[in-house]
Amino acid sequence: MANKKTVDLVEEKAALMRRDVIEMGYAAGGRGAHFGPALSSIEIVAGLFFGIMNHDPKNPTMADRDRFVQSKGHACLAYYAALTETGYITREQMYTFKGDNSFLAGHPTRNMKYGIEVTSGSLGNGFAVACGMAKAAKIKSDDHKVYCLVGDGECNEGIIWEAAMNAAKYELDNLIAIVDRNGVQLAGTTKDIMDVDIEALWRAAGWDVVVVEGGNDASSVLEALQGMRDSSSGKPHVIIANTTKGKGISFMEGSLGWHARPMPQEFYEQAVAELENA
Amino acid sequence: MTARGVDMRKAPTDRLQEWSKKGHRTVQGDTLVMLAADYPDMVVISADLTPTARLTDFRETYPDRFFDVGIAEQNLIDFTVGLALEGLRPFAVGLAGIVPMRPAEQMRAALGYMNANATVIGIEAGVRFGPLGNTHYAMDDIAVVRAIPNFTVICPSDPLSTHKALYACAEHEGPVYVRLTGGPGYPVMYPEDFDFQIGRAIEYRPGSDVAFVSSGSLLADAVGAADILEGKGISARVVDMHTVKPLDTEMLDRVFAENKLVVTVEEHSSIGGLGGAVAEYKAGFADAPKQLIASLGDKFQKLGDHTFLMKLNGLTAPDLAALAEANV
Ligand SMILES: Cc1ncc(C[n+]2csc(CCOP(=O)(O)OP(=O)(O)O)c2C)c(N)n1
Numbered sequence: 001m002a003n004k005k006t007v008d009l010v011e012e013k014a015a016l017m018r019r020d021v022i023e024m025g026y027a028a029g030g031r032g033a034h035f036g037p038a039l040s041s042i043e044i045v046a047g048l049f050f051g052i053m054n055h056d057p058k059n060p061t062m063a064d065r066d067r068f069v070q071s072k073g074h075a076c077l078a079y080y081a082a083l084t085e086t087g088y089i090t091r092e093q094m095y096t097f098k099g100d101n102s103f104l105a106g107h108p109t110r111n112m113k114y115g116i117e118v119t120s121g122s123l124g125n126g127f128a129v130a131c132g133m134a135k136a137a138k139i140k141s142d143d144h145k146v147y148c149l150v151g152d153g154e155c156n157e158g159i160i161w162e163a164a165m166n167a168a169k170y171e172l173d174n175l176i177a178i179v180d181r182n183g184v185q186l187a188g189t190t191k192d193i194m195d196v197d198i199e200a201l202w203r204a205a206g207w208d209v210v211v212v213e214g215g216n217d218a219s220s221v222l223e224a225l226q227g228m229r230d231s232s233s234g235k236p237h238v239i240i241a242n243t244t245k246g247k248g249i250s251f252m253e254g255s256l257g258w259h260a261r262p263m264p265q266e267f268y269e270q271a272v273a274e275l276e277n278a
Numbered sequence: 279m280t281a282r283g284v285d286m287r288k289a290p291t292d293r294l295q296e297w298s299k300k301g302h303r304t305v306q307g308d309t310l311v312m313l314a315a316d317y318p319d320m321v322v323i324s325a326d327l328t329p330t331a332r333l334t335d336f337r338e339t340y341p342d343r344f345f346d347v348g349i350a351e352q353n354l355i356d357f358t359v360g361l362a363l364e365g366l367r368p369f370a371v372g373l374a375g376i377v378p379m380r381p382a383e384q385m386r387a388a389l390g391y392m393n394a395n396a397t398v399i400g401i402e403a404g405v406r407f408g409p410l411g412n413t414h415y416a417m418d419d420i421a422v423v424r425a426i427p428n429f430t431v432i433c434p435s436d437p438l439s440t441h442k443a444l445y446a447c448a449e450h451e452g453p454v455y456v457r458l459t460g461g462p463g464y465p466v467m468y469p470e471d472f473d474f475q476i477g478r479a480i481e482y483r484p485g486s487d488v489a490f491v492s493s494g495s496l497l498a499d500a501v502g503a504a505d506i507l508e509g510k511g512i513s514a515r516v517v518d519m520h521t522v523k524p525l526d527t528e529m530l531d532r533v534f535a536e537n538k539l540v541v542t543v544e545e546h547s548s549i550g551g552l553g554g555a556v557a558e559y560k561a562g563f564a565d566a567p568k569q570l571i572a573s574l575g576d577k578f579q580k581l582g583d584h585t586f587l588m589k590l591n592g593l594t595a596p597d598l599a600a601l602a603e604a605n606v
Binding site for chain 1: 324326327329346348349350352353376380407408409410412413414580581582583
C-alpha cells in the first residue's frame with residue numbers, strides 16, 4: 001500500500017497540475033493545446049514527481065537523479081505543470097507556453113537547466129531513447145531508474161516494439177514504462193484505429209506487465225509504480241494504466257474533440273468552475 | 279454529395295475563397311473526395327490523422343476506400359506501395375514534418391526503387407506548425423525526397439494549384455511527393471482556371487533585373503517583393519517553380535540569360551531544397567548570374583508562430599525586396 005501522506009500529497013499536487021494545464025492551454029489562445037492527452041496522465045506524472053522519483057529541482061543535473069522521459073510528448077502540459085509545481089520553472093515561465101521565443105514548446109524540448117530530459121513529439125522515439133538511457137545506467141553501474149510515459153496510440157509505432165524487444169534482451173529492469181491507456185488517439189478510439197491486446201504484446205516482448213484499473217487514482221498508481229521500482233526481476237517493467245482522456249473536465253472526458261484545440265473563454269470558465277468544485 | 283451535404287463536384291474556382299480561408303488541409307481533403315469520383319481505383323491511406331488532414335469527409339463518403347494504418351508511418355508508405363503495385367491509385371496523407379523523414383527508407387527502397395504509382399501528401403510543410411516546435415517542422419523534406427530517384431516533388435503555391443496538382447498526380451506515372459504550405463487565409467494566386475503541368479514552371483510576372491524563383495505559398499511574398507522593387511525602379515521577374523523535381527530547366531535557362539540576380543524563395547532548409555536544386559543546375563553554366571537562397575537556413579528554429587518565424591528568417595516581402603535590392 002502506498003503511504004497515506006504520499007497519496008495525499010500526490011492528490012493535492014494533481015489538482016494543482018490540472019489547474020495549471022487549463023491555465024497554460026487557455027493562455028495559449030488560438031495556438032491551442034493538447035488538453036485531453038495531458039489530463040489523462042496527471043496522476044502518473046504527479047505520482048512520479050511527488051512520490052516516486054529521486055530528483056532535485058535545485059539541481060536538475062544531479063548525477064543520480066531518476067530520469068523521466070515523456071515519450072507522448074504532445075501531453076507536455078502535464079510535464080510543464082509538474083516542473084512548475086516542483087519548482088524547476090517559475091509560474092511566469094510556465095505562462096510562456098507556446099509563446100514566441102519560449103523554451104516551452106508544444107512538445108518537450110531537451111533543456112537540462114529546467115529538468116527537461118529528452119526531446120519528444122515524434123511518437124515512439126522518446127521510448128527508444130529511454131531504453132538507451134537505462135542501458136547506460138547499467139553500463140555505468142548507476143542505481144537510478146528511467147521512467148517513460150507512453151501513449152496507447154503511440155504503441156502503434158513499430159519503434160515501440162523494436163525498442164521493447166531490445167530492452168528485454170538487455171534485461172533493463174531499471175526501466176519502467178507507463179502506458180497511459182486512455183483509449184482515444186487522434187482520429188478515433190484505440191479500438192477503432194488499431195484494436196490490439198497490448199498487454200499480450202508487452203508480455204511477448206519479454207516485459208513484466210501490470211495493469212492498473214485506476215490510472216487516475218493516485219493510490220493505485222503509486223502502488224504500481226512502487227512495485228515496479230522495487231522489483232529487480234531482470235525484466236523491464238510496464239504499467240498499463242487505464243485512464244480517462246481529459247480526466248477531470250466533464251466535457252473533455254473521453255472526447256476526441258479535446259485531443260488538441262484552442263480553448264474559448266466559456267469553456268475555460270466552465271473548466272475552472274469544475275476544478276474549483278471538485 | 280458527401281455525408282455532410284456539400285457538393286464536392288462544384289467548380290474549384292467557386293471554392294477558392296472558402297478554400298483559402300480554411301488553408302491547404304481543406305483544399306487537399308476536398309480535392310481527394312472529388313478525385314475519388316473520377317478515379318474508381320483511387321484510395322486514401324492515413325496514419326491516425328483523419329481530422330487533422332481534413333479527411334473526415336473522405337472517410338464518410340468512401341469508407342471502403344479509406345484506410346487508417348494507425349500511428350505507423352513506415353507502414354503507411356509500404357502498405358501504400360503494395361496497393362499501388364496491384365493497380366490501385368493510392369494517396370497517402372501525413373504530416374510533412376514526419377512522413378517523408380520517418381519512413382525515408384521506405385520512400386526510397388519501396389516507393390522510389392519500384393517506381394510505384396503513388397502520391398504522398400505532406401501537410402503543414404515548412405514551419406507552419408509554429409508553436410508545436412521542431413519535431414513538427416518540415417525543413418528537410420524536399421532535400422530527402424528529391425534525392426530519391428524516380429520521385430517527382432511538387433510544392434503548390436495556392437488553393438487552385440494544389441487542387442490541380444493533385445489531379446495531375448492522379449494521371450502521373452511514378453511516385454510523387456506533394457508538399458503543402460499555406461495556412462488559413464493564404465493568398466489566392468490563381469483566381470481563374472489555368473494550365474498546370476508537372477515540371478512546367480509558370481512565369482507569374484515578367485521582369486529583367488532580379489528573378490525570384492519560388493516554391494510553395496511563399497509565391498505571394500515573392501510577388502509582394504517584386505511590387506516593392508518596382509516602386510524603386512527595379513524590375514523583378516517572378517517564377518512559380520511549383521515542381522522542384524524535375525526542375526523546369528527551360529525556364530531557368532531564360533532566367534539565367536535574362537536576369538542579373540536569382541533569388542530562390544522557399545520555406546525549407548538552405549540545403550537541398552529549391553535553392554539547392556537551382557544551384558546544382560546552375561553549376562553547369564560558366565556565366566550565370568549570382569544566386570541567393572532565401573530559406574530557413576541550416577538550423578533548428580526558435581519556437582514561435584508562423585508569422586514570427588517568417589520574419590525571423592527574412593522571408594517576408596519587405597525582407598525579400600531588401601535582399602534583392604542590396605545584391606542586384
Ligand atoms: C510519429 C508521429 N506520428 C504522428 C503524430 C501526430 N499525433 C500526435 S498525438 C497523436 C495521437 C496519440 O495518441 P496516444 O498515443 O493514444 O496519446 P493520447 O493523445 O491518447 O494521450 C498523433 C497521431 C506524431 N506526433 N508523431
